Amino acid sequence: GDSVTQMEGPVTLSEEAFLTINCTYTATGYPSLFWYVQYPGEGLQLLLKATKADDKGSNKGFEATYRKETTSFHLEKGSVQVSDSAVYFCALSDAGGGNKLTFGTGTQLKVEL
């Protein structure tokens, strides 16, 4: 079945540092790929998405590129802020299964001054 693997956290960075959170996936079809973010005490919010190979999703300074050859969708940001502290989830959707989402276990990011 489909699966998503994320790097384990927590990831602790200083403000303005470069961020990479690794995500790889296994899927039988051609899924869409997503990054969701969960801020403390809040629900899941869509951060960005990509629907086909070589697409780049971007939002709020975050980027991720759909790499079919390496089955990866790594999240990057050039300069993190304290307000980026949250849990980040990589996910894929199964178009043949009503677009239900399969999530990774999440990576907690802590950004310090």
Next chain:
Amino acid sequence: DTGVSQDPRHKITKRGQNVTFRCDPISEHNRLYWYRQTLGQGPEFLTYFQNEAQLEKSRLLSDRFSAERPKGSFSTLEIQRTEQGDSAMYLCASSSSGTDTQYFGPGTRLTVL
């Protein structure tokens, strides 16, 4: 657009009791999903509806769990004879059938004592 809402936000119950949660999706969305999230894990798919039809159920959804969406608008998730292992955050999401982007509600946190 008021977003996806869930009620209650928190529920504490004793083992063996029945509980029911409600989800109100974004009004124009015809797909509604339920997920369960335990501490330190990503959300796991439980079931989804297109309009009033329940199209898929995960094997995680034991016989004690039942979900309905009688008029194709709000949905309820009932857990009968709750067990301590049912303690989790129950998330609802909605989408339009023409897209693969899901919007999540704030969740209902269930604690079974």
